[in-house]
Amino acid sequence: MSDGRDDLSWVLTDFAQRVADVDCVVLWSSDGFPRGASEGVSEEQAEDLAAMSASAFSSSKRVSVIGGGGDLSKTVIEGANRFVILALAAERTGITVVVDTAADPLIVNVELDRLLAQVGEHLVTEGRGGSAGPLTGTRP
Template sequence: MGQEPNGAATDLSWLLQDLVGRVPDVQHAVVLSADGLLMASSLGIARDDADRLSAVASGLQSLAARGLPDRFDLGELRQTSLEFDNGYVFVVAAGYGARLVVVAGHETDMGQVSYEMVMLVKRVAEHLAAQPRTPAGQNGG
């Protein structure tokens, strides 16, 4: 779940489900913290699968962001996409410390998926942000 500015939890699942329902051939969507912890997922994806997708997406973003931009003067990482025989995985930054991940089938329009992801992030980035965690026993104030 995301955090409202006042600290209240926000259920983002409906936003993700809307994306899955509106964009042809999109199968799943998750929001995760930059360190790979699942924050929210669309309906129809098992918790274990959403957790695995979150961990892999976090690793991909981390490797790409640290390994290439400075070396090749690429600027800031915006999106990571993977193509498989049967589909695609897209990862974009989604608010402070968060990522949005979409799994889509091989018939998807990659441009449309990317566009819809960016538009979702622009509309609700403040609700997608992951607040820094504090170690157990410490107060954040």
């Protein structure tokens, strides 16, 4: 994992501790590498979540475009005990929030938008060889 994890983990940990029922948060690059994770997330878990999140978000974004929905800034995956929010955090950067189903999704969503509005410009992942990568767009 890049050294950026240590620089950003405190922001993600603060979010996970401040917002009720948030289990963990992982920041990832569009190519599926972790850029940071909240406290308690192992490096292996962060790598797995980053890779799966980048793939799922990219697929969701493509489905949205094909279906005429236009740019996608967030997608939600609902499970029996957790739901997962995948969101565009900044250019070439996404964020995954794993939340207990007891959470109020509206509150989690508002707090996530607030976090991204406050620190989003600091989350941009630098491109490789001038390529923008698949995860671009604008935050609402």
